[in-house]
Amino acid sequence: MNLTGPFSQILPLSGLPVKGALRDEQLPVITNGGIVTDNGKIITIADFNTLQQQYPQSNITHINTPAVLLPGFIDCHTHICFDGNRSRDYAMRIAGKSYLEIARAGGGIWDSVTKTRTATIDTLTKNTVARANRHLQEGVTTIEVKSGYGLNLEDELKMLQAIRLAGLQTKATLIPTCLAAHMLPKDFEGTEETYLNWIINVLLPEVKDLTQRVDIFIEETAFSAAQALPFLLQAKALGFAATVHADQFTCGGAIVAIEAGAVSADHLEASDINSVAGLAAADIAAVVLPGASLGLGMPYAPARRLLDAGACVAIASDWNPGSAPMGDLLLQAAVMSAAEKLSAAEVFAGLTFRAAKALQLTHTGQLAPGFDADMQMYPCDDYRDILYYQGKMKPSAVWKNGEKI
Numbered sequence: 001m002n003l004t005g006p007f008s009q010i011l012p013l014s015g016l017p018v019k020g021a022l023r024d025e026q027l028p029v030i031t032n033g034g035i036v037t038d039n040g041k042i043i044t045i046a047d048f049n050t051l052q053q054q055y056p057q058s059n060i061t062h063i064n065t066p067a068v069l070l071p072g073f074i075d076c077h078t079h080i081c082f083d084g085n086r087s088r089d090y091a092m093r094i095a096g097k098s099y100l101e102i103a104r105a106g107g108g109i110w111d112s113v114t115k116t117r118t119a120t121i122d123t124l125t126k127n128t129v130a131r132a133n134r135h136l137q138e139g140v141t142t143i144e145v146k147s148g149y150g151l152n153l154e155d156e157l158k159m160l161q162a163i164r165l166a167g168l169q170t171k172a173t174l175i176p177t178c179l180a181a182h183m184l185p186k187d188f189e190g191t192e193e194t195y196l197n198w199i200i201n202v203l204l205p206e207v208k209d210l211t212q213r214v215d216i217f218i219e220e221t222a223f224s225a226a227q228a229l230p231f232l233l234q235a236k237a238l239g240f241a242a243t244v245h246a247d248q249f250t251c252g253g254a255i256v257a258i259e260a261g262a263v264s265a266d267h268l269e270a271s272d273i274n275s276v277a278g279l280a281a282a283d284i285a286a287v288v289l290p291g292a293s294l295g296l297g298m299p300y301a302p303a304r305r306l307l308d309a310g311a312c313v314a315i316a317s318d319w320n321p322g323s324a325p326m327g328d329l330l331l332q333a334a335v336m337s338a339a340e341k342l343s344a345a346e347v348f349a350g351l352t353f354r355a356a357k358a359l360q361l362t363h364t365g366q367l368a369p370g371f372d373a374d375m376q377m378y379p380c381d382d383y384r385d386i387l388y389y390q391g392k393m394k395p396s397a398v399w400k401n402g403e404k405i
Contacts (some may be wrong), residue, residue: 010033012071013027013353014028019311021307024343029378030046032049033048035069040402044369045367048263067380069375072399073140073330077317080135081147081159082112082149082271082346083115086111091109108209109182110183125165127171128230132145135319140172142359142361144177147179152337156203157207160211173364179214180190181217181228183221196231197225204301211324216231218244219248220250243257248270253265253360260397263285265287265357287355290335300336304341313354316358377397
């Protein structure tokens, strides 16, 4: 039994609605708080002096400086298993070249596919561990990781195996997702429909021991809404949870995600009023990706409108070698919050328990009895300081399953 405290403030982020707008006044804040953990789980949270009396035999870790305790962040959309980079793409983009012009010049997703295919599983594992550990040091204790730079049986398996191996070599929890439906591979002999059928009939049976999640990119440069819906329904029939790259440049993907019963619709930069209303009415997480907006120089997803309509809005980094290479989740969320006018409560909810919903996790994202002791501490005495510094204030301590990292 371990007692840690006293903290200037503890934000448990528990007891809050999973959907809709939040005001900072709704946040439970425990001052002079302490937290009791045991075997990686949270036992209770209360006034530190009271807990000292209730748990006199506990091992006490004293916090002697101003500190705010939050749940560990959950990054519910990343592509951190890859090799190489696309700095040439970025230079072309900021010089004014379009997405299609960059792709025609040999850049884009296919460039990352080529580099990732030539990488060994050891290289991919090492790369993924390094990125996961950086995230962990910055307070991100759970990370979703997609495949999608293999796009054939051998290399999709290689990526998912690398993600599994990386999960054994980092303290962070890694949640794998199969994104073989990222684009039609240039070396595949057949149509988009034929390729999606190949994923359903050949690839997914092979990867079922490595992941229980499937994603598809619905866009003019990838797969159409008409192609995606039967694919997602078939994947769900095989036992996979579905998520969708939706409405990044054009509308249509979010509605498919809703119709397919997906757990999340991610991106949403181009979502219109009908998509926003549909996402708000459905039992689905709307995952916004400010890193992609920053990397591509395009508007943010309409997070404010989604929240006001009643949606569950999660915030993720989209860390990838092309459109979102920064990978700094807190910085991205803080900068977007100023543009979209999100309250601190909405930002922290989107990085914790609402992100947990996007991954169907019920044991993390809150500081509450029975939850995993995934926690992070910031060197300040007021939680509002964290977003005020726009990502420059980093955690001074991180715990994963009660273990200080």
